[in-house]
Amino acid sequence: MKYRHVVLIVILILVIDQALKFWIKTHMYMQQEFIIFPNWFRIHFIENEGMAYGLKFGGDFGKILLTLFRLAAVVIGFWYMKKLVRQQFHTGLLICGSLILAGAAGNLIDSMFYGLIFSDSTYDIARFLPAEGGYGAFLHGKVVDMLYFPIYEGYLPKWIPFKGGDYFIFFRPVFNxxxxxxxxxxxxxLIFQKRFFSKQLEASRADRNEPIVNGAVE
Incomplete structure (x- = not known):
């Protein structure tokens, strides 16, 4: 696998991610929902400050710091992926790394630019490049989420410890x-780490003169 393949995977994910977010912002208002498959898949529009579960990090300064941290992580990520390609790591690892890098870059675009290019979606459908300016400053954009899979909704049996009788939704998070x-x-x-890193592990053990039998380190 070559570095240009990594870049192509990242671009493909980014195009799909941003196209869907753009459609959501220009066709739906906040909390609007479309049911795709009854009881388990919905398009549900929400926005968050860029952290998991809508958490905030230190107000405006924290938002800027988080966005800058993501920008640095993406830049370093591209450099590191180039290094992994050059060292001929497992193709599966390179594909997974490309997915992670693309995801980080996708949410970074929201955080950096969406406040500038969209009007607010709270009470109405957002407008692209509004004459009066966007809803926020540079680095203050909100991340758009829309994929919602409430596979199960209902009250838990009362015999379940601590949560018995509570209303429960699985899967609750809305994501993109x-x-x-x-x-x-x-x-x-995490699942295939042994396979992904086996070649490098074998080379490392070989350098230390440790025996390798049938492709595995003894």
Missing amino acids: IADAAISTGVITI
Whole structure:
């Protein structure tokens, strides 16, 4: 796998992510919902400050700091992916790294520019490049989320400790394509880490003169 393939994967994810977010912003207002498949898949429009579950980090200064941190992470991520390609790491690891990098870049675009190019979506459908300016300053954009999978909604049995009788929704978080790319990349690496890093592990052990039998380190 070559570095240009990494870049192509990142661009593809970014185009899909940003196209869907652009459509959501220009066709839906906040909290509006479309039911795609009854009881388990909906398009539900919300925005967050850029952290998981809508958490905030230190007000305006924290928002700027978080966005700048993400920008640095994306720049370093591209450099590191180039290094992994050059060292011929497993193709699966490179694909997963590309997904994570694309997801981080997708949400970074929201945080950096959406406050400048869109009007507010709270009470009406947002306008693109409004004459009066956007709803926020540079680095103050909100991340657009829309994918909602409430597979189960109902009251839990009362015999369940602590939460018995409570109303429960699974899966509650609303997320976007960028989030899904990050999660897919991270989870896949965790599941297949032994396979992804086996070549480098074998080379490292060989350098220390440790025996390798049938492709595995003894």
